[in-house]
Amino acid sequence: MKTSTTNTLFWLVKREFWEHRGGLFWAPVITGGVFLLLNLMGIVTGEVLGAGHGFNLAFGGSQNNMNLLVKALDKQSMDTVGAGLDLVMYSPSMIISIVMGFVVFFYCLGALYDDRRDRSILFWKSLPVSDAATVLSKVIAATVVAPFIAVVVGTVTGILMLMMFALTLSLHGVGVWHLLTLSHPLQVMLNLVGSIPLYLLWALPTVGWLMLCSAWARSKPFLWAVVLPVAIGVAIGWFNLLGTLNVSNSWYWREVLGRVLLSVFPGGWLTQVSHIGGDGPAELLSSLGVMHTYAAIGSLNLWIGVAAAVAMLAGAIWFRRWRDDS
Amino acid sequence: MSAVITASGLSKQYKATLALDKVNFQIEPGRIVGLIGPNGAGKTTALKAILGLTDFSGDLNVLGFDPRKQRDKLMGEVCFIADVAVLPRWIRVSEVVDFVAHVHPRFNRAKCEAFLARTKLQPAQRVRQMSKGMIVQLHLALVMAIDARLLILDEPTLGLDILYRKQFYQSLLEDYFDENKTIIVTTHQVEEVEHILTDLMFIRDGKIVLDADMDAIGERFIEVMVNADKADAARSLKPLDERQVFGKSIFLFDGVSRAQLESLGETRRPSVSDLFVATMKGTYA
Incomplete structure (x- = not known):
C-alpha cells in the first residue's frame, strides 16, 4: 500500500482524532448543545412569564411594534442591528473556544505522556513512523483540527441560535426573517476560519511547552508544566524584592508564563493589535475582523513565541526518541 | 546471506547497574532464537537496543x-510484540x-483480515473490551500480516x-515463519x-553465557x-x-563424550529448562 510522508501524517492525525474524539469533537458539540438549550430555556421562560402577565414578549402584541421598527430603520441602524446579530452568532463560538482551550491544554499535556504511561508507546514505536512525524501530527491535531472543529460547531450553533430567535419572533407575527438578512453569517464564518492560522501561530509556544513537558516528565506532567514556570515567577518576584535582580515581574508573568501556559485559549493575539473595540457593535466587529487582527502577524511577540515553540518541539521530538522508561 | 544481527562489545549502563556487559553475538537469517535469562539479566535491554529504543555503547x-x-528505516523491516497489552486500550x-x-508499507491487509476471521474479534470491538488472549490474537494478526525480516517477541x-x-506459537510456525525470516x-x-527454537542464548548478569544452535547443544550437553x-x-x-529421582541420580554434563557417559547409565538430551536451571545456579543467591 502507498505510504508517502503526507499520507502517513494524515493517518497519524486521524489516529489522534480517533483517540480524542471526546475532547476534539464531542466537547464543542455538547457545549454548543447546552448553549442552545439554555437559550431555548430562556425563550420558554420569557414566553411563559410573558403569557402569565398578559404581556406578549417585548416586541410582540397586536401593534407589532417590531415590524414598525424594522420599517423605520435607517441605513446606519440597520448596520447596527446586523452587527448585533453577528455578535449573537459569535457568542457560542466564544464559549466553545474557551472549552476548546481547556481541551487543547490537556490534550498537549497528555499527548506524549499517556502512551508512555500505559506502555502503548511500544506499539506505536513498532511502526515505521518517525518521532518527528508523530509529534508533528499531535501539533496539527492541537492547532488545526481542534480549532477547525470548534469553528464549524460554533458557526452552526450560532446559525441555529439565530434561527431559534427568528422562529420565536415570527410566532408573534414579527417578520424577523428580513431582519436576519441584515446579519452576515458568511462573513462571521470567514472571520472565524481565518483566525485559525493566527491561532496556530499564537498557541504554538504553549503547545510546545506542554508537549515538551509531556515528552520529558517521568510522572505528573501537569505539575511540571505549571509549577516550573510559576516557581520561576515567584523566584523572580522574590529577587526583585531583595533588589538583586532587575527583571520586571509583570513582564515575566505576561510575556513568558502567559505565553507558555495560556496561549492555547483563542484571542490572546488581540493583545498585539491596537484599537480593539469602538463605538457600537459594528465598530467592535470590524475591529475583531481578520482584516484587522492579522496585524498581530507583525508583532515581534508572536514570532518570538513561534521560534521558542520550534525549539521546544525539537526538544519534545528528542525526548520522544530517547526517553526510555516503558 | 549475511547476518541479521551483529553485536560486538554491546554495553548498556543504567545508573548503578550494568545491564549489558560487552556482549558479542551474531544471528543468522532463518533462525528462531530463544533469548533466555533470569529476571533482570538484560534480555529486554538487549531487545531494546536492537529495536533502537535505548541508547548503548559498542x-x-x-x-x-x-x-x-x-x-x-529499520522499523520498516522489523516487527515486535513487547509483552501483552501494549495495544492502546481505546482503539478498535x-x-x-x-x-x-x-502507515506500514509492508502490511498485507487481506492477510490480516484472514487471520482475524479465525478469531472471535469483531471490527467494532475496542482493545479495552478484550481479554489478554484476544489482545495477543489481534497483535499477532497485525504482525503476521507484515512482511518483516525480523520479528522480536x-x-x-x-x-x-x-x-x-x-495457538500463538503454532500460528507463528505454520503461517509466518520461513527461511527468510528471523524470530527472537x-x-x-x-x-x-x-x-x-533453532538457537539458544542464555544471558546472565548482562553477559551471554551460552550461545549455540540446538543441535550443538544436543551434542554438548x-x-x-x-x-x-x-x-x-x-x-x-x-x-x-545433580538431582535425585526415584533413588537414582540424574547428572548433567557439559562436553563429556557420549560413549563415556553411556557406560554410566541411560543418556538423554536435557530439557532447556533443566539446562537453564543448571546454568543459572546461584543467580539470586
Whole structure:
C-alpha cells in the first residue's frame, strides 16, 4: 500500500482524532448543545412569564411594534442591528473556544505522556513512523483540527441560535426573517476560519511547552508544566524584592508564563493589535475582523513565541526518541 | 546471506547497574532464537537496543542499519510484540487495521483480515473490551500480516492461558515463519518454546553465557540417569548439576563424550529448562 510522508501524517492525525474524539469533537458539540438549550430555556421562560402577565414578549402584541421598527430603520441602524446579530452568532463560538482551550491544554499535556504511561508507546514505536512525524501530527491535531472543529460547531450553533430567535419572533407575527438578512453569517464564518492560522501561530509556544513537558516528565506532567514556570515567577518576584535582580515581574508573568501556559485559549493575539473595540457593535466587529487582527502577524511577540515553540518541539521530538522508561 | 544481527562489545549502563556487559553475538537469517535469562539479566535491554529504543555503547548492526541512527528505516523491516497489552486500550479492531495498513508499507491487509476471521474479534470491538488472549490474537494478526525480516517477541505470552499460548506459537510456525525470516523470543515459559527454537542464548548478569544452535547443544550437553553404585564415578567427571529421582541420580554434563557417559547409565538430551536451571545456579543467591 502507498505510504508517502503526507499520507502517513494524515493517518497519524486521524489516529489522534480517533483517540480524542471526546475532547476534539464531542466537547464543542455538547457545549454548543447546552448553549442552545439554555437559550431555548430562556425563550420558554420569557414566553411563559410573558403569557402569565398578559404581556406578549417585548416586541410582540397586536401593534407589532417590531415590524414598525424594522420599517423605520435607517441605513446606519440597520448596520447596527446586523452587527448585533453577528455578535449573537459569535457568542457560542466564544464559549466553545474557551472549552476548546481547556481541551487543547490537556490534550498537549497528555499527548506524549499517556502512551508512555500505559506502555502503548511500544506499539506505536513498532511502526515505521518517525518521532518527528508523530509529534508533528499531535501539533496539527492541537492547532488545526481542534480549532477547525470548534469553528464549524460554533458557526452552526450560532446559525441555529439565530434561527431559534427568528422562529420565536415570527410566532408573534414579527417578520424577523428580513431582519436576519441584515446579519452576515458568511462573513462571521470567514472571520472565524481565518483566525485559525493566527491561532496556530499564537498557541504554538504553549503547545510546545506542554508537549515538551509531556515528552520529558517521568510522572505528573501537569505539575511540571505549571509549577516550573510559576516557581520561576515567584523566584523572580522574590529577587526583585531583595533588589538583586532587575527583571520586571509583570513582564515575566505576561510575556513568558502567559505565553507558555495560556496561549492555547483563542484571542490572546488581540493583545498585539491596537484599537480593539469602538463605538457600537459594528465598530467592535470590524475591529475583531481578520482584516484587522492579522496585524498581530507583525508583532515581534508572536514570532518570538513561534521560534521558542520550534525549539521546544525539537526538544519534545528528542525526548520522544530517547526517553526510555516503558 | 549475511547476518541479521551483529553485536560486538554491546554495553548498556543504567545508573548503578550494568545491564549489558560487552556482549558479542551474531544471528543468522532463518533462525528462531530463544533469548533466555533470569529476571533482570538484560534480555529486554538487549531487545531494546536492537529495536533502537535505548541508547548503548559498542557496535550493533541490525539488517544493515544502525538502530540508533536509522531507526525509522529499520522499523520498516522489523516487527515486535513487547509483552501483552501494549495495544492502546481505546482503539478498535477496524481502526488499528486501517491505521497500520496506511502507515506500514509492508502490511498485507487481506492477510490480516484472514487471520482475524479465525478469531472471535469483531471490527467494532475496542482493545479495552478484550481479554489478554484476544489482545495477543489481534497483535499477532497485525504482525503476521507484515512482511518483516525480523520479528522480536518479548514475553509475548505472559499471562495467557495454555490454549492461547499453544495457538500463538503454532500460528507463528505454520503461517509466518520461513527461511527468510528471523524470530527472537524471550520468555520464561521455556518448555513451550524449546521445540520450536533453532538457537539458544542464555544471558546472565548482562553477559551471554551460552550461545549455540540446538543441535550443538544436543551434542554438548548430556543428561545421564545413574544408579547409586556409579554415582561417585559420575561425580568425578564434574557434572554441571545433580538431582535425585526415584533413588537414582540424574547428572548433567557439559562436553563429556557420549560413549563415556553411556557406560554410566541411560543418556538423554536435557530439557532447556533443566539446562537453564543448571546454568543459572546461584543467580539470586
